[in-house]
Amino acid sequence: MTEFIEIKVEKGIGNIVLNRPSKLNALSRELVEELREALLGLENNQAVKVIVLSGNGKSFCAGGDIDSMKNLKNQVEAAEWVEFVSGLTRQILELNKYVIAAVHGFAAGAGFSLALACDFIVAEKGAKFALSFSNIGLIPDLGLIKLLSERVSPPLAKEWISAGKIITAEEALSYQMINRLSEGDVVKEAETFADFIVNGPSVANKYVKYLVNTAPSLHHETALMQENTIQAMLLQTDDHKEGVSAFFEKRKASFVGS
Numbered sequence: 001m002t003e004f005i006e007i008k009v010e011k012g013i014g015n016i017v018l019n020r021p022s023k024l025n026a027l028s029r030e031l032v033e034e035l036r037e038a039l040l041g042l043e044n045n046q047a048v049k050v051i052v053l054s055g056n057g058k059s060f061c062a063g064g065d066i067d068s069m070k071n072l073k074n075q076v077e078a079a080e081w082v083e084f085v086s087g088l089t090r091q092i093l094e095l096n097k098y099v100i101a102a103v104h105g106f107a108a109g110a111g112f113s114l115a116l117a118c119d120f121i122v123a124e125k126g127a128k129f130a131l132s133f134s135n136i137g138l139i140p141d142l143g144l145i146k147l148l149s150e151r152v153s154p155p156l157a158k159e160w161i162s163a164g165k166i167i168t169a170e171e172a173l174s175y176q177m178i179n180r181l182s183e184g185d186v187v188k189e190a191e192t193f194a195d196f197i198v199n200g201p202s203v204a205n206k207y208v209k210y211l212v213n214t215a216p217s218l219h220h221e222t223a224l225m226q227e228n229t230i231q232a233m234l235l236q237t238d239d240h241k242e243g244v245s246a247f248f249e250k251r252k253a254s255f256v257g258s
Contacts, residue, residue: 004031005038006056012049012198013191014042021057027110028065029081032088043095046257050197051095052190053118054102063109063132064141082141085110089143092117093213096206098197102190103127103169103178113142116151119209121178122190123169129177134164150216151177201239202257 006017016038018025025031042048055061064085072078092099092114101107101118108130115121115129123129133140140148140161149157152175160167172178182189197205207230215223234240239255246253 003034004028005034007038007042009042009045009048012047013194014045014048014051015187016042016051016053018053018055018061021055023065024057024059024062024106024108025055025111026062026065027085027088027114028068029084031065032085036088036091039091039095039099043097048097049200049202049257050194051097051099052102052187052194053099053114054187054190055104057105059105059111060101060103060107060127061111061114062106063111063113063130086142089113089117089147093143096209097202098194098205098209100190100194102182102186103129104186106130108132109140110142110144113140113144113147116144116147116177117142120193121172122180122182122186122193123172123178124182124186125169127169127186129167129169129172131161131163131165131167134162151175199252199255201237201243201253201255203237203239204234207234 004018004020006015006019008015008017016035018031018035020026020028020031039051042051068081072081098120099118100120100122101115102122103115104124104127106128107115109132112129112131131140139145145157145161148160152160159165167177169178169181173181180189180193211223211226211230214226218226238258242255243253
C-alpha cells in the first residue's frame, strides 16, 4: 500500500483503490503518480487478468485537485499540469488489460473522465456522474469530450457539458454509458462482472481492446487488415488450441494466456 493508492491482487483481479477520502479522491499530483505506477505494475503482473479501479470513502473521485490547480503560476505550468494528468487517460486506454471502473458516490469532473477512460463501468445504483467543468469556467479534460461523444450524440454531449449536467447511474445505464448497476457492494459487483475476463483468453482480449479502441479512427480496409493480421497470429496460440479442444470435448476451456 502506498500513501494514496491501495493495491490487492487476488484470483486474477488487480484491485486499485484511490485512497484520499478526505478529499473525495481528488486527483492531486501525488495520487496520479502513484496511480500510474500502480497501473504499470499490474499491467506487467502476469497473475493479473483484469484491473478494478475504485475509491475509498464517500465517492469514486471528485475530479481534479483544486489546491493543485490554484497553485499554478502561469500558462506554462498550467499546460504541464494538464498534460501530466491527461497522461492517465492515455495510459488506461493503451493498457494491454481491461480496466473496470467501480463507481460509487460521485464521479465528478476529471473523475468522470477517469471512469469513461476505463473499458467497463459498474456503478452503484445511487452513483452520479457530474459534468462540473462549466461551474468553474473550464471545458472537460482528460479526454472526456471524445469519450463522452463516442457514447452519446454530439448535441446531447454539448448540452450536458455546457449545462453542468449531473447524470444518475440509471440514466447512464439507459444511455449505455455503463455496463452494470449494483444494488450492493460495487467492488464485489465489478469483480463478479469480471469473471468472463478472468476466465477468458487474455491474449485475445488484449487485441479486442486495441481493435475496438482504435476502430473509429481507421479506414475500413486498414481495420480489416489489422483484424486479419492479428487473427492469423491468434490461430497459432495455445489458447486457441485449448478452445478448440474444449469445444470438441464438450468442456469449459482453461485458457493459459499464451
